[in-house]
Amino acid sequence: MTGVKNKTAIVTGASSGIGEAIAMHLAEAGANIVLAARRKERLEEIALKIQQKHSVHIKAVETDVTNREKVEQLVAEAKDAFGSVDVFVNNAGVxxxxxxxxxxxxxxxxxxxxxxKGVLFGVHAALPTMLEQESGHIINVSSVAGHEVFPSSSVYSATKYAVRALSMGMEKELSKTGVRVTNISPGAVSTELTEHITDEEVIENFKNRKMTPLEPGDIARAVTYAVSQPDYVNVNEVIVRPSQAKK
Incomplete structure (x- = not known):
């Protein structure tokens, strides 16, 4: 699968932030996009925005990735609409x-x-079709927190270490099947994720953060790079960090 033009890409967590940016960039590269998240109205707004900019097909599917049947339904609807599932981006996360x-x-x-579990359900739903096609690309969005642990990240880091471990195992298991696997590990990114933190001590620490965060598009470009490589190239892991501190 060289490039993504006319291919079908499913992006979870697509209603904002990194997921929205990934969908935009893959559409710009010519992929047909299936947007998946819980906020259906927001998905429809993004779908309209993409259609106004790019001549690709878009489908929005309300999806809760913690519900196995909903994720199975997501993949089924993508296949029914576009005939294949070529890229599955496991981006939804908290x-x-x-x-x-x-x-x-x-x-x-x-x-x-x-x-x-949301990532596992995505793999479960998408992988059989990709194996049948003998082609496909699964992108798992982990985090720099899946490489190092900092105070207050213990459980979050544990989940992101798990995503990295899964990605490494998948890459080895699927190496001769035509299905590629890439683990993307973003550093700090300007998204709404931090708005959901409720621990007052952590919130206070964030106020004193000196690093300038990345933008969602920085991660989207990494994803587009990985899926655009020739069939014989598998970009296993990409780490994207901010490089400058606030002045």
């Missing part, structure tokens, strides 16, 4: 940073459900 001593157990569970 970053509910908290200090362990503050005991945000419900948030720990939510991160496990979305960040790990």
């Amino acid at each position: 970053m509910l940073l908290s200090f362990l001593k503050n005991d945000h157990v419900d948030e720990w569970e939510k991160m496990v459900d979305v960040n790990i």
